[in-house]
Structures are given as C-alpha cells and as structure tokens.
Amino acid sequence: MTSPAEVGIPPRDERAVRLGPTRRRPAEVLFHGLLLTSLIIGLIFLVTLLVYVVARGWPRLDARLWENFNSIRRPERAGAQAAIFGTIWVMGLTALLCLPTGILAAIYMEEYADKTKWWNRAIELNLQNLAAVPSIVYGILGLGIIARQFGLGTSIITAAITLSLLVLPVVVVASREAIRAVPSTIRDGSLALGATKWQTIWKQILPAAIPGIATGSILALSRAIGEAAPLLLLGAVTFVAFNPDSLTSAYTVLPIQIYDWIRQSREEFQVLAAAAIVILLAILLLMNSVAIYIRNRYQKRW
C-alpha cells in the first residue's frame, strides 16, 4: 500500500512528477518530534524507575531476603519468606477460583447469551463497570461481606476470593476475545456433523481458544499479584513471621510486606523494600514472558 504518508518525501525517480514540497515544513518536523518526545518521556520514566529500584535494593538482594522472616528490631536479618509463600498461596487459590468462573462466564456470554435479552445486556454492562471499580472498594466488599458476613475472617481464603472477584472482569474479557477469534466455520462444521452445542464448545472451540485464554489469564493473575490496596483492609498488614499452612491462616503478601517496610523510618528498611520490589517485578516479568511465549508459540492466525 503506497501510503499518502510519503507525500512529504521527494520522489526518488527524478522523472516523476513531484507531488509535494521538497522539504518538510518546520511545523511538521516539530510536531513529529513532540509526538516522539511524549512517548519517550514515559519510557524514560520506566527505565529510571527500574534502574533506581535495582540500584537501591542491590545491597540486600541476597538469600536473606527469601530465607529469613521479617524482623522489626533487626533489619539486617529481616527477610520476606512469609510474604513470598503468602503470595504463592493467595495466587494459587485466586487462580483456582477465578479462572474456571471467568472462562465459563465468557463461554456463556459468547456462545449462549442472546444479546436481545435485557438480562444478558445487564451482565455485559455490569462487567464493564466492574472493570473500572477502584480496587479498594473490593477491599470493602471483602471486609463487609466475605470476612464478616460469611465469617471467613481476615484469612488467606478471604484474600483469594476478593482478588478473584477483582480480576474476574479481566479474565472474562480476555477469554471472550479468544473465543470470538475462533472462526465460525469450525463451529458450523462441528454442528453440521451432529455434535451438540456443548460438544462443539468443549472439543472444538475451547482447544482452539486455549492459548488466548491462557495469555489473558496469566496477565490477569499478574495484576492480582501486584495488588495491595484491598488486602490492606483484609488484615494482611499484620506482622507475620511464619508461612501459611491452611486456608484460614494469617498471611502477608509481597506488596503488603513492601508497603510495611516503606512505612518504617529506618534506612535499612527502605533498602529492603527496594530489594523486595525487585523480586516482585522479577515474578511479574517471568509471568509476562510466559504469557508472551504462549501467545507467540501457540496462537494460530486463522
């Protein structure tokens, strides 16, 4: 496609009729520079943040961080093991709760829901709105309903249910997109051969949509891993010096441990916070890399 974008550039062939000015106007060059600068400011900020955090946390980025428990009196011995294990527990449970629910909801909305019915439109609108509800409000939901009304208290399972509800819209949106990308010829072919609707979904559509669903699910979980605000209300901030061993045990997670260290006045804790941030970012980087790998390796272009 010869894009009209090239109008400003002089034609290479000297015999050709010149359609545009030979030189780009100053305003054009300036505008292009302004656009590029805006993009680059964001990227410079990102690089500065990463470099700063790694440099600040470097002295404490060693085995103490994942082998030791937190210690308020002796920062040189403090570690984040309880927080790392807590994060693994909470994330595992969140994945168990929100992935099946989100994927089933997505199947319903893509394959079954009749868009002319008001209740299906309500579900749709409601999901859009939930995606933009502040995360701290989910903390209120967790505190008022799950911890108090359901009587689960401020435990791991409360945190996992709350985070599941928080990232559910993300899982649903990603899964719906993956399901929608499966061409309807596959669906029609399966139905024409006499498969029932569910057989078609289970044997044809889901296998084809799995890479997209997996990618979206990993990204949703990585959002849950970094989330701190709702857990502040759910008792995660308490001093914890043991690993969780059941669904109802007390817990802390990495973002909350980081927040707790940031609030301490001593310099050593600031360094610890930076070191723990490096670990958190490394986990997120790993998850995102896996998501990108799955997408590039398995995703089909139809």
Place this chain on the structure above:
Amino acid sequence: MTVAAEQVSTASGAPRGSLRRSRPRYGELAIQAVLLLAALVSIGTTVGIVYSLIPPTIDFFRQVSFAEFFTGGSWAPLFEPPTYGFLPLLAGTLVITAIAVLVAVPLGLLAAIYLSEYARPGLRKTFKPLLEILAGIPTVVYGFFALAFVTPLLRGVWPVGEGPAIFNGLAAGIVMGVMIIPTVASLSEDAMAAVPQSLRDGAFALGSTKMVVSLRVVVPAALSGIVAAFVLGISRAIGETMIVTIASGISTEVNWNPLQAMQTMTAFIAQAGSGDIPVQSFDYKTVFAVAAVLFVITFLINALSIRLVRKYREVYE
C-alpha cells in the same frame, strides 16, 4: 417450500422431517445453567458491593448530618473530638487527580497519535508493549518511587521557596499521571484506529500534511473515544490508592497546595481501614461511608465513559 415438504411427509405417512431435536437434552441444559451461574457471579459482585456499603453508610448518616459531611472543612474522624467534614478529602482527591490528568492526557494523547498515525508497524510493535509495561507495574512500587525518588528530586531542583514537603500531593500526582498514560494512550489509539482510512485519504488528496490530517481529521473523528479515554483515566486516578497512601500524607484541613501533604478518599479508607477495626465502632462506619461516596463518584464517571465508547463504536464500526 417448507409447506410443500411438510405436505409430502404427511402424505407418505412417515414422521415429519422436523429439523428440531426430538427430545430435550437435559445435560446440555444443565451445562447452560452452570455457565449462566458463572456469568451471574459478576452481578453478585456488584450486589455484594452495594449491600456491604449501604447499612454502615446509613448508620453513619444517622449520626452525622449531610450538611456537616458535605460542607464541613475539617476531617478528623479518628481524633478527639472527631470532625466529619468531607471537603479536605475531596480537595485532596481533586488536586492529585488534576495533576495526574495534566500529566497523562497530553502525554497519552500525543503518544497515541504517534503510534496510530506516524509509527511504522515495526516501531509500533516495539513501542506499544513497552508503554503498556507502565500499566503493569504494581502501584505499591509507584508509591515507593514517588516517596523515595520523585519527592527528593523535586525538593532538590525546586527553584524558589521551600519546595515540596516530604509528603506532598505533587509527586504522587505526577507518578500517578505516568501510571495512567497507557490507559489514555491505548483507548485513544483504539478510537483513532477505528477512523476509516478513506477520511485520511480524502484529506491527503486535498493536499493536507500529516500533522493536519492527524489534528484536523483523525482526532476530531475519534473525539468521543478520546474523551472516553480521558474519563477512564480520571476514574483510575480517583480510585488509585497505594501511591497516595504512601506518598501524599495526611491532612485534616482543606488544602489546595500540592506542595503540602494532602489526603484523598482512597488514602483515608486504606489508612483508617488497615487496622483491625471493630464492626460496631463508628470508625468502621466512617470508612464505609467514604467508600460509598467514592463508589458513587467512580460509578457515575465510568457510566459516562462506557456511553462515550459506545458512541464512537456506533459511528464507525
């Protein structure tokens, strides 16, 4: 056609050649019910949020009048004697959101124009995911960065007077603005991508330069989507919690000066709610009442944003 076919089948006495299935498939119906149940979880979430907010909020407003809450200029519910004037929280939220929007809207929109109209496909494929990383960084990390890096930097380079305090709204607002750049940029870019190529081609054919096409054709045509992106950015700034909890401090009085400490609605909820507060205490109800106000505000803003997005989709898709 169908009438003729039916007549044939009745005439021959054989069972009707109906394309409908002969008996209901109960297994399929059960599966559909399970799927619907999963979809209803999201409705349950909204109902749960509203249900958890209403009773404590009603209790709160039984003791504190609307007039005191919405016009009072002092917010010190955990002090003795307590005051319940909401305006300091509103001022803090407004100031920090305004700073964040001033950072995110120009940078996000210009970056979106670059990605949508100027960048070659290869460049776009590199830049866009890089920019999206900004949205994936946990907010507690941004809070740390605002408090430990941006505030000292601002204090170091501040030309006149005292400069920002240790806890201030400016650093929190700037960092929050950078955080929502990807939100503004990617929604705006979607809207610009939905503008038909024929509009651009027409403008180019009339001799417009690229800048003119971008600013006079593409941006106006995508305006409702771009405004939706701004609105969603505002909503995210109002609801953001960790950055302000860590970096902007506490203020019990109305404060419009971003160089000083200020408290937002979200920061109050996080700070007052993070202890183990007894259910029957008035502090608990206060936290829920502020959360109810926050929920209503963001709900209205989101509804506006959803409406705007639908508008541009209707026009071009």
